[in-house]
Amino acid sequence: MKMEEKIKRLIIDALAKSHGIKEDELNEVGLELSRNSNNEHGDFSSNIALKLGSKLKGPPMTIAEEIVSSLGALVELERAEFVKPGFINFYLFGEKKYSILETILNQGSEFGSSCATEKKKVLLEFVSANPTGPLHVGHGRHAAFGDSLARLLRKAGHEVFTEYYLNDAGRQIDILCISVMFEMLRAEGLKLNDIAGLYKGTYIKEIAQGLIDESFKINKKVLLPEASASADELIDALILEMKDVAGSKLFQKISDKAVLQMTELLKDDLSDFRVNQDGYYSEKSLFSKGKIEEACEIIKKNGNAYEKDGALWLESSKYGDDKDRVVIREDGRSTYFASDIAYHHDKKMRGFDLLINVLGSDHHGYVSRLEAGLVSTGNKASDLDVILMQFVTLYRGKKKIQMSTRSGNFVPMRDLYSEVGVDAARFFYVSRSHDQHLDFDLDLATKQNNNNPVYYIQYANARIKSVLKENKKRGYVFDECLGKTNLMKLDLAIEKEIISLLGKYPETILKSSEARAVNKIANYLKSLAQLFHSYYGSTKIVSEDEEIRNARIILLICVSTIIEDGLDILGVSSPTKM
RNA sequence: GCGCCCGUAGCUCAACUGGAUAGAGCAUCAGCCUUCUAAGCUGAGGGUUAUAGGUUCGAGUCCUAUCGGGCGCGCCA
Known part of the structure; x- marks a missing residue:
């Protein structure tokens, strides 16, 4: 038996003797025993007398005194005493304290391992940024935190599988594709104006050049849509135009190539940061493997879906969401949410007890939806544990650096850790609680790295x-x-x-x-x-x-x-x- | 407007999930290398824990309101 358990036993017996309190009654109050690092309060202390004060209608000090005088003996225990408000402090014999050193010496890095009482099979998803650009300093926080959490949970005895959900389908991939095509056309001499919303940056040019080198060719007769439309409409029109000009086969090929290269880039950014996820889960594969239809069937069968205005809705408001959500659009295309329902159901089907998602705090409104999705596919909301990560604000000295992925105006995480070092960057990222905003001053981190x-x-x-x-x-x-x-x-x-x-x-x-x-x-x-x-x-x-x-x-x-x-x-x- | 998160020393953050005198680093000041690494140590100053109530033996921690900051409220992803 552990020392904690032995002392708790001692208290339970003493209370039965001095106040006639049964063990179940004690469980209601909650018997706590804390180990002290501060030696002036002994090795262990209990607040039980304080907690029982109101229940027994007596001054805690008196109760503490009565408990102490009823305490039995333990070979390891030198003495127990009650102090000021009503704490009971336990002092162990010296030799006993030193035995921890022998334990550490014998167990080495195994010391403290497998301490979790209930060991779980965990799927830990983190980063999962769209493969449309390099990872920036915000993702760096997710990467550092997620990877460290995985190591911590494994240390505690859980079985952990880490995963990156790759959004390799949908509109943002089309935008990536036409961004690359734009650069291909430019590289071949066509003069094209910048269009708001397209991805920019050298990585796009590099992918374009790579495709040209592999002799990919696009018909140059691109008709730019009217600029009068809204930014979103303009992009949609452009996607249609590019698909038309290139042909759906070539468009798909370029798209696949671009995603593949972007994914490699992401993996490199992470792996040089000592983050190597166990798996990359493709959103596209949800479509090709019919997982989305499967999920839709399940929610229908469970009576959690209905049709309205030609769309399929999930009755998520039944399970804590603000309102119902569209799963299949009017035009038959599935929403991002549909992918997520299918994905999270699939996680459970793969046999994981606990799903942990590390998400940006801007996704907090999405949590109840995810839970509703799980429940409507026959799982429990408590299977999911969402950790919301607050933002990183980047400073150079006193100057705040504004970040936006679309405009290409962001600081890549690689720049950060090349500048301050992986050790310092990883430590700095995780030394703040995830629900706390993080100010990262680049000047300070570089100049004062000795501090x-x-x-x-x-x-x-x-x-x-x-x-x-x-x-x-x-x-x-x-x-x-x-x-x-x-x-x-x-x-x-x-x-x-x-x-x-x-x-x-x-x-x-x-x-x-x-x-x-x-x-x-x-x-x-x-x-x-x-x-x-x-x-x-x-x-x-x-x-x-x-x-x-x-x-x-x-x-x-x-x-x-x-x-x-x-x-x-x-x-x-x-x-x-x- | 509604909802979620956060307000702790001049700055950046802790505080064992309700415990005993709220602690570190940076910055400021004063000391310590003929003892094993001075990227270190020792000491000083710095606080009504945003504000006002409440809950109880006890509140930075819990509940309510107010103020201030961040984020979210799509058939986007």
Whole structure:
């Protein structure tokens, strides 16, 4: 039994004895026991007396006193005491605390793993940006967060499959296609005015040039539509015109090529950022495999769809959405929502218990629709966990950089991580909570990269490696056995603090994975690094006393193990030298 | 107008999901390298947690209103 469980048992028995409270009654109130990293309140503490105050109609201090006097004994427990408002603090015998170091030493990077009580099969979808341009700094946040969350959930013991949903069908792909065709025509000498809404940028030109090199040719007789129409109408007219001029076969070929190349570009942007998703799921394949019709049949069969104005509607308002939504348009084409219903149903059919979607916060209005889609295909709304990512605002110094994908005026994520480094960029992205806006100052990140907290943590680890080297250099051989038998000589206040914090690693993994809060790992590592630096500054590790020396080295190895493991979750490297 | 998210030190952010004296970094000031990496350490100043109520043993955290910022309300994706 874990220490927590043993102490909880002790409290339960004491309450039965002192106040005649049964276990079920206690469950209503909720028995909490927290592990303290702050040593002045003992190793564990409970607020149960405070919580019972109103129920028992007595002052919490008295209740706490009565509980403490009824407490049984435990071999590991040195003493229990009640303090000020009514907390009960538990103090363990010294030796017991040190055993955590041996555990870390034995388990290595497995320490804290598989702590989740209910292990799930998770499909984690993130980034999923349209393949119409390079990924920008906003996507970078999704990439860093999503990938780290995957690592964190795996660490906690879940089975995770990461996926990128590729929107390779629909209007935006047509626009990509005609954008490429425009550049092909230009490359062949045709003078064409810019049209608002088309994708621009060197990547479009490169794709166009590539197609020309493969001797793709377009009939030059393009009739530009009247400019008087609205931007959207103009584009629609242009798509029709281009399909007509090129012929649907060639149009399709160019479109496929463009998507393929864009996808490669996206994959490269991600992979150089140490993000490699397990799968890319094609929206187009939903059509070719008949998944959309299949989904429509299911929602009809379940009585969740109806026809109106020639369109097929999902009765999503039954399941928490503001209104019903069109699934199949009047003209027979399916909507984007139809694809999503089919896609999410398919995720469930592939056997995943939990679907996690990392979406931009601008999609929050879409969440209830997705849930309604799941329910109407016979799944549960709670199968889906949407994480809304707040925006990244980019600054150069004090100047805000406005971003827009369409106008081509955006900063690619590649530029960002080439400039500040993958380690710093990934750490910075995930060190803020996902529901918090993120201000990213490029000037600050480049100029002051020495002040970035990621270096602070990496430096702590490099220092440890250096101490271990120094130990050898002085002719000492690390004696694990001797160290282990002298762990209780680590009795400095700072050493005890470090040991307590190390002991909190598993619950940090558990809590941050449950809250999908990767930033908690970053914060934990900052605290650990801070304690270590302070320890290092005040204490000589490579001591002449071999008992203390070897015990301290064990402590350092443990700190290093946790830092490396934690940084790995964040996708950050652990250099041994800096 | 309706809905969702957010307001914490001058700036950027924490605070173990309701706990004990609200903490770091940057910036400012004062110290520390003939001890293992100074990308470091030690100390100082800086707060009515946007505002006003409420809930209870206890509120930055929960509920209500107000103010301020972001986003969303398509047979677009």
